[in-house]
Amino acid sequence: MTDTSHWNPGHARKYTANRVYSAADGYILEELRRISPDTVVEIGCGPGIIAERSFFIEKYICTDITIEFLKAASKAGPSCVYLNCRAETLPFRNAAADCVVAMAVLHHLSTEALRFSLNEIHRILKPNGIFLLLEDWCFEKGITGFEEEARRFRFRNGSDENHLTADNWLQEIRAAGFSCRDPVWTERPFHTSSPHILRWPEAERKVRMMALESIRK
Numbered sequence: 001m002t003d004t005s006h007w008n009p010g011h012a013r014k015y016t017a018n019r020v021y022s023a024a025d026g027y028i029l030e031e032l033r034r035i036s037p038d039t040v041v042e043i044g045c046g047p048g049i050i051a052e053r054s055f056f057i058e059k060y061i062c063t064d065i066t067i068e069f070l071k072a073a074s075k076a077g078p079s080c081v082y083l084n085c086r087a088e089t090l091p092f093r094n095a096a097a098d099c100v101v102a103m104a105v106l107h108h109l110s111t112e113a114l115r116f117s118l119n120e121i122h123r124i125l126k127p128n129g130i131f132l133l134l135e136d137w138c139f140e141k142g143i144t145g146f147e148e149e150a151r152r153f154r155f156r157n158g159s160d161e162n163h164l165t166a167d168n169w170l171q172e173i174r175a176a177g178f179s180c181r182d183p184v185w186t187e188r189p190f191h192t193s194s195p196h197i198l199r200w201p202e203a204e205r206k207v208r209m210m211a212l213e214s215i216r217k
Contacts, residue, residue, distance in 0.1 A: 012068035037098030044105030048073025
């Protein structure tokens, strides 16, 4: 499995321009308010949609391997801390964070790199710290007609992304030493300029995301 986690600047700028606040973002923010952590580390912060709204967190640390994303995020949430690093080698001491967030990013890693990353997330969390994972395409088959068609469209030339089913995510996260709660489901818009996909009503052009809250043992 190829590691596709590094985005070129043009791709990152296009993604930043198209990225909009979604129900999935709202879920993360609601959970952060409920958990009320002092220190949060976000893995793969992208253009800073969450960081921009994290003013209620005492210390919010954004990490990404793509400099273009860190530049965009630093404008969105200037009070946050920004680090250019990989999820497999997080530059934090043990038990440094109360909460780690990873939204639609870990599927970019190979199976081996994913396991290193989950172990790193476990390492930097305090005992009983919370890991919030959101991932899409976690089902064997599309749940709605639009999801079925969108997945065929997106992966029509194959995929080098490492999308796992919900059960496989649970298996990997438990193996890293976490206790997992039952997954819940939220959604994000599916962005495309294809007339073939745009024929679907905007309200239906959404893909479900699995939200999984896990606790560091």
